Amino acid sequence: MAKRSGRRGFNTRTDNKPEFRINEHIRVPEIRLVGENVEEIGEAVGQQLEAGTVYPTRAAKDWARKVELDLVEISPNAKPPVVKIIDFNKFLYEKKKKEKEIKAKAAKTVIKEIRFGPNTDDHDFDFKVRHAKGFLEDGAKVKAYVHFRGRTIVFKERGELLLLRFLKELEDYGTAEALPKMEGRRMIVMISPKKSKKK
Template identity: 80%
Template sequence: MAKRLGKRDRNTNITEKFNFRVNEQIRIPEVRLVGENLEEISDIVGQEIEPGTVYPTRRVREWAQQSELDLVEISPNASPPVVKIIDYNKFLYEKKKKEKEIKAKAAKTVIKEIRFGPNTDDHDFEFKVRHARGFLEDGAKVKAYVHFRGRTIVFKDRGELLLLKFLKELEDYGAPEALPKMEGRRMIVMVSPKKKK
């Protein structure tokens, strides 16, 4: 059975971060009670509880105490506010876990590099296009660049045409974040995968 929160727990930084009112912090007279565990709570308190029904806050708080759980306000802007009778520590843990997963997913953007020379032949070009398509289909970004060695820097226009042709070949798989641009001795373009419908 879950342990109810003490006053110290309710004032943690986590509570402030997620901004949920809990137990005695919920001072409005009536609340709408929801949750998947209400049948179980009904058995504990000896009273049938209907999900989505409006109840006096004091009574719902008593049910939470009898169940050794917490009364948590999950939708403060609803009229009346929506609450659940749950284990608040577990609830916060799940929230933090979900937030972490979202951040991790965002951080997992893979960037694959494809390098060309200004004189790349057709066979090599097609080979690299096939690789780029595979990367984009797998959800990775593709950073393609033309590297100019020594005097080949005079062929910037050739490098730009090569990258524009590369983008044309990939238009069904990805979209450029910007037009090709020079960075040092490289002309670079970044291609993001198209979202799957």
């Protein structure tokens, strides 16, 4: 059974509002013990333990002490609460690491906006197509929209044709997530980059 280095006191956590109750802070009479290491802990403490079984909390605290790990409450609202016997510091580290990875993945989705008017000329259109190609090659999404000011709202068809032409120009670089649609006074289309990034 792997033991953690730098053994700390069993009841040293004094956070005002800890996210998880551990060790002596768990005061319910019974708990449900889960985890991949339950049988291994059972061997270490000379008990036959099964994951998912309900045990007296006092006994579970004793087992955690014997293997120099922590009793950590994972699901406090379950009846009885669900706990694991694990290294709490390692558990927190893994949790933070996962949260960081999720955050990093979310942050990678960059959206670049490209705005048109219903009367955009060819020169301006080509200029915006070049920009969009660059954004898509870099892995960013492109949100293209036609903004209708005042009476130009009557030119919805013109705006749709413009966006469809824009999509056609970018078909080697990205794919439309849906057909152009109206949102307020804007007709919008979202384009996701194709898998191959800039070489």
